Amino acid sequence: MSLRMLILAIVEAKPSTGYAITKEFDAVAGFFWRASHQQVYRELAALADEGLVRFKDVAQEGRPDKKVHAITVAGRRAFAEWYAQPQDIPRLNDPLMVKVFTGELGGVDNLIEQLSAARAQHLDKLAMLEAIQREHYPEAPADMPRWKQLVYLTLCWGLARERAWLQWAEQSEALLRG
Amino acid sequence: MSLRMLILAIVEAKPSTGYAITKEFDAVAGFFWRASHQQVYRELAALADEGLVRFKDVAQEGRPDKKVHAITVAGRRAFAEWYAQPQDIPRLNDPLMVKVFTGELGGVDNLIEQLSAARAQHLDKLAMLEAIQREHYPEAPADMPRWKQLVYLTLCWGLARERAWLQWAEQSEALLRG
DNA sequence: ATTTGGTATGCAACCAGGTGCATATAAGCC
DNA sequence: GGCTTATATGCACCTGGTTGCATACCAAAT
Structure with a gap:
């Protein structure tokens, strides 16, 4: 759930490709969350499926095409709902x-x-x-x-x-x- | 992996039933690890399958039969091997x-x-x-x-x-x- | 009599995350 | 020509953990 919401927040701030989101994880979000590119792409596909994000295919020159994902109204609503929910304390298996x-x-x-x-x-x-x-x-x-x-x-x-x-x-x- | 090894260490200290191991988790091991009874039973079955523990059916009066699990020689060896391995830092998804x-x-x-x-x-x-x-x-x-x-x-x-x-x-x- | 609580075990389905592999384009280097 | 690096996306499979349900026995309380 948190991963989905983190991705929603990232594409809300700036419509992004899965690749860029993964880079974001490696950089700043890596302080408190890790995610592989497979996880990001999988989650983006699920989010698009549920209408929480929508994407445009963008052709590029000199590099592969990309899919730019942006948040939808339903996505904002889902995020706000989740944000209001009380959070479980994280599990501590060390x-x-x-x-x-x-x-x-x-x-x-x-x-x-x-x-x-x-x-x-x-x-x-x-x-x-x-x-x-x-x-x-x-x-x-x-x-x-x-x-x-x-x-x-x-x-x-x-x-x-x-x-x-x-x-x-x-x-x-x-x-x-x- | 850690759960398997934790269970091995518990039955090494004292041959135990799945139920007792679960109680152990709720009590002392709960400082640093959580596990449900389903997880414990599943792992015990897998450990028995691989010959790392063996169990005896013990009939009881006034309560259901139980399976008392004990560590085997192969179990001790597997534990020692795991213990020597360097440990990954736990992931930090909060x-x-x-x-x-x-x-x-x-x-x-x-x-x-x-x-x-x-x-x-x-x-x-x-x-x-x-x-x-x-x-x-x-x-x-x-x-x-x-x-x-x-x-x-x-x-x-x-x-x-x-x-x-x-x-x-x-x-x-x-x-x-x- | 019925319910509650403790002992004791387990299946099935699901969800989240990790590993390994695959594909495609292009720039730059040796 | 082949190697690496960066961009860009994705599938298949496995592991570990959660949820919900099911079963069965007995004691003590209501």
């Missing part, structure tokens, strides 16, 4: 926590290795997010236009999550080693 | 962040409502986890037996996550209101 939980069977030494490997990955991710913050969001949040504030908040959540995870991991490794 | 991102189309007032509703839910969850901590883990972590430390660490991650989320939400609401 493979690494399974390894922590089963650490005695797996071996505590192996667990410590897993933790520090994961820590390296999370450090990378944090560094990446911090670089984006420095480059694209250096000003005070209160001075940003609304749309930018909203994207910035999703970035902030990524930063907060990574920092909290790293703090937890450090304490955990210390406890297991000590 | 419906609430979609609402933040699409807040202009959805309406900022509606977004603020969504945020405070979510905040109430996260506060409840935090209170629940803190109650568990007070009741079951009052002693210093260093004094706990290993198995208890490991469960405690998964609880700590839940606590850290909820606290980080709440902090983020407060700042976000302030920014959007101010």
Whole structure:
């Protein structure tokens, strides 16, 4: 559901092709959602089927034809309905926590290795997010236009999550080693 | 994969029925993984099929018969193999962040409502986890037996996550209101 | 007597997401 | 001529998880 609605919001802001939407995911929406191009195309087809978007075939020179999708009135209505619905808390199935939980069977030494490997990955991710913050969001949040504030908040959540995870991991490794 | 392995670890610690495993999920493993009884039974059947667990039918008086599942040698081997594999970082598809991102189309007032509703839910969850901590883990972590430390660490991650989320939400609401 | 709640197991259908593969055009490079 | 990269779209299959339903036994409460 969220993927459909995210796509609707993207084509509302600017009529787009599946390809462009996928690029959007790789860039900014990647802070909080991942989607492959197959998923995007599949969802666009379903949305067009239900009349929530409509598309025009656009011939191009020097590259393949494309389908530009735009939101419809029904699409706006569906989005507004969804937006008003209360949201379930996301489910929390975390493979690494399974390894922590089963650490005695797996071996505590192996667990410590897993933790520090994961820590390296999370450090990378944090560094990446911090670089984006420095480059694209250096000003005070209160001075940003609304749309930018909203994207910035999703970035902030990524930063907060990574920092909290790293703090937890450090304490955990210390406890297991000590 | 993680679900299979979690089940393997549970039946390794103590041969169990699907019903008991489901109860285990509702209780302790619920800090970091959710699974319905259907999922558990399906996975147990698959595990038995592949020879990673074996089961005995046990007749009971006063209640239905049950199947007690235990891990096999092949099961231990499969677990050890999986445990050594590096873990992917979990995917981060968060419906609430979609609402933040699409807040202009959805309406900022509606977004603020969504945020405070979510905040109430996260506060409840935090209170629940803190109650568990007070009741079951009052002693210093260093004094706990290993198995208890490991469960405690998964609880700590839940606590850290909820606290980080709440902090983020407060700042976000302030920014959007101010 | 009937309902509720706990124990115990399972099927069928569906939905969301991921993997692998396929196709087509064209620019630029070696 | 063949390689890679970028644009652009899509199918088929598989896995993992959810929903709804079904069955059966028994105890305790109403």
